[in-house]
Amino acid sequence: MFQFLLRRIGLIIPTFIGVTIAAFAFIRVLPGDPVELMAGERGVSPERHAALMKQFGYDRPIWEQYLDYFFSALQGDLGNSLVTKKPVWDEFFTLFPATLELSICAIIFAVFIGVPAGIYAATRRGSWPDQAIMGTALVGYSMPIFWWGLLLIILFSGTLGWTPVSGRISLLYFFKPVTGFMLIDSLLSGQKGAFSSAVSHLILPTIVLGTIPLAVVARQTRSAMLEVLSEDYVRTARAKGMSPMRVVGVHALRNAMIPVITTIGLQVGVLLAGAILTETIFSWPGIGKWMVDSIFRRDYPSVQGGLLMIAVIVMTVNLIVDLLYGLVNPRIRHVR
């Protein structure tokens, strides 16, 4: 196991270096001129333009800029945002809890509905509830979530007026962030109604972001269950007269959970991509929206830093999933 761990971590180092090169290179070839953009319709003189390029360090040789970037990044210095002039690292971690909170809620939503639905469908294979569940899951899986979000806003916020339109909590409540998670902070603040306000703000974004993972989890659970249910030991258990509930609940579920957990781990990338759209629609102050804004504003250091941080998160989660997988399923360690 230890060797497997070492080998797996060894693989991550070249990938990490590759990712820094990629994040750096992408941004350096972006067309458009940050100085022009800052000046807007007003424009800048060629002299001032040159001076500003120098001030931002865009006039040095590219490899020098890269090495500088790489070693600063290792120390957690991702440069300063061109727009707010604040460190990108700080900006990222100010906004990250919002995305994390939303993602966790979306995953919980997906798992708590998706797993039971998948199990139920598997045990009733071929019946109309199975077909209905799988049909719905496929619709969810095919959903353009940016459109889905708009529809939900029209219906629940516009027509019915049940949920707030956007934001993380009603503005009536004001407290200093402690954890950055609105659900927890609202409880810690002790203000009456703050928590339920935070919850009501979370509902629609959670549904929108959770829709695709929900569909994937339901489908994956069903097929994993079907596979396990057809295994010999389950048939034996069944033949021995074990109650169906017990068969499903004890034997099948435990084994079927391995691929399901992997699937959930692999949804992190999907979630972060979905966060871009969800946060844009709901004005959710997280990193997805921040990335889109930064791309449009040509805020080079922010896009660079954001790309790098997001890639590192995805890599880390993948590593953890792999390690867990290796832990529960020893065969993996030898195959690789």
Add this chain to the structure above:
Amino acid sequence: MSDQAIETSSDTRATGLRADLQEFWHYFSENRGAVIGMWFFIFVCLVALLADLIAPHGATAQYRDALLTPPVWQEGGDWRFLLGTDAVGRDMLSRLIHGSRYSLFVGCIVVVGAMAVGVTVGLVAGFVGGAVDTLIMRLMDIILSFPSLLLALVLVAILGPSLTNAMIAIAIVQQPHYVRLTRAAVLGERNKDYVTAARVAGVRPLRLMFHTILPNCMAPLIVQAALSFSTAILDAAALGFLGMGAQPPTPEWGTMLAEAREFILRAWWVVTLPGLAILLTVLAINLMGDGLRDALDPKLKRS
């Protein structure tokens, strides 16, 4: 595509082709959803092909006397515009019909592009092995470390917002999946008897790669192709929605949706219809993809 795959896989036993096809169709048609999906997909393809004939108006023709006309069944509707008009008086139905071309086009180009590159690279990685393999797989790891939509977004920002660039970006983001699949399949097949036999018989490496090994890894690739076809349509629409895909006045569905966003409160049809078109098309392809997987995947066939 599937026919072709089966054809090449059995070129040594041509008589088996008919039987294979029949078997495939047997399993495929068992899945009612897949068949419905297929018919709907064929319908969309026909609409796209015949767009110029069946669309009642031009996709960019503006009727300035009819801005934001609702669909016919609603008060204020106009029989000239069955599904209403948008903010500059363009017929929604015609735009949706023409839009099908862009979505299918995006899907096809992305799948073909990503598959051609991905399969070749995957074959090379699996077949050559060693340092080349390591390098390729690390490169793929790097690409896969970025969430696909984010990577596509940044790539389009680099290349400049347009449908072509969106397609390139999406193809780049998708090809690692083909590389991994192909490589895994090649590694699985490489040491099998028939490959060893062919190699001993002096078959050249290129021929060995494309003629002997590839046909035998076709099934998962076809399933992946269906999957990436629908993902490509969704991603292109998402990029269009963020203003980084097809540019107006192109009647691409995601772009139409982005343009229509400001009318969300006033004109439901300009917001709802393009999204519905995306959903239905993607759903049909996914239904078909499920059917293909069931019919082609021998492991599931058994159960």
Add this chain to the structure above:
Amino acid sequence: MTNTKLLMVTLLGATMLASGAAHSKTLVYCSEGSPEGFDPAPFTAGTTFDASSKPLYNRLVEFKRGTSEVIPGLAESWEVSSDGLEYTFKLRKGVKFQTTDFFTPSRDFNADDVVFSFERQLKKDHPWNQYTAGIAWEYFDGMSMPDLLKSVEKVDDNTVKFVLNRPEAPMIANLAMDFASIMSAEYAAKLEADGKKELLNQQPVGTGPFKFVAYQKDAVIRYAAHEGYWAGKQPIDDLVFAITTDASVRQQKLKAGECHVAPYPNPADLADLKADPNLQVMEQEGLNVGYLAYNSLVAPFDKPEVRKALNMAINKQSILDAVFQGAGKEAKNPIPPTMWSYNTSVNDDPYDPEAAKKMLEAAGVKDLKMKIWAMPVQRPYNPNARRMAELIQSDFSKIGVGVEIVSYEWGEYLKLSKAKDRDGAVLLGWTGDNGDPDNFLAVLLGCDAVGGSNRAQWCNKDFEALVQKAKTVSDKAERTKLYEDAQVVFKREAPWATIAHSVVFMPMSKKVSGYVMDPLGGHWFDGVDLAE
């Protein structure tokens, strides 16, 4: 979910202890974006100014609310020397800086604060010139202040003298602009001593009507009324900016009562908003112009008659309907009608495709193909450049001119469109900075600006002479005459197709009173009250 439920139970005790906050008047403004920072001087975005210079700071002189007329602010009065080179300001006494969690001022506002506020922008070696990485004094530089301003001197505690290098009539108006906001030199000294200079941009202290409380990035900014404000405490107690970037969402929130004021509505939603019994919609013409600039250096657009013919082919009314959805006015002059010296007697080129076709033929232009550049961004003077370009494309096709629409990323667009050999006509516009016609006519059409902000690359002797003369004259009546003549020359030569001036709408709850729209496009909340 179960976990949070558990937490809720365990923390119920804490919840019970919470005392209801004292009832106070809170005005919520759904702002359209996040501020770049809270020091207004390094930035240029109106969104930043709405959140920084307007609530938090004052300037020596201010624009009288609702106009572009300059009135005393922190300076009670001023004198200009006869050569136009020295401006002496008498400062207001007893002006208090805000007391916040992070700073308690020990003295009133004085001349040191004024000197500090300008010298940090003027002097490259000033310790605050580069107080945080990558800072640049965009507006100060953009208004040519480094060339213009020789020095800012303290005469005594309550007197400051500005010395200029050359006479410049719009100088006083410049000092009412956001970059000229007065900072606290004492607070800066404290930050410098603490080694936390960058906080000047994050935890602001000024003399303005509201004081800064907290900013949650991309979500909420909170202010409270400044108790010691020299012009009296504000009627509202708290001011909250809820950052809501999406226009549809802003309108939804306004209708749902989640905010009291929400700027920049979708034109499409206006009818709906006006019909809402709980809302009122204010409107005003914006101080801006949207135009199509031909490249007057490239044939056949070097001929005024070709440009005029194309202008006559544009159906402006249909652009106002489809692009502005009624939130615009046809433009005939390069300056907006709310600006002084606007020449009402100028006649616009009539919409007449037939005549336009004949004029093109007479000019010997056949089968003309051209590009039209459409901006990728939304601007008040052009809410949808793409759509506008499409409409012009179909208008031009009626007179046999083929149009290809091109677009670039915004930074690129601004840069490429400056090129003297640019291929095609550019859609662009301008929003006034200080309400002075010079800020439009010289900046956008002057000879110095060719290859820069003069996108028509148009340099006309007559026009240039008039505009340059107006810069040096301080008599307003005389300047007005010069600018009126310049507009006549402009219309004769037609370097642009003047398309529209936007009409700015400001929807707000009927509970809000005392709000005055700013022709310069800012959003001010001093003097605003909220009914219970």
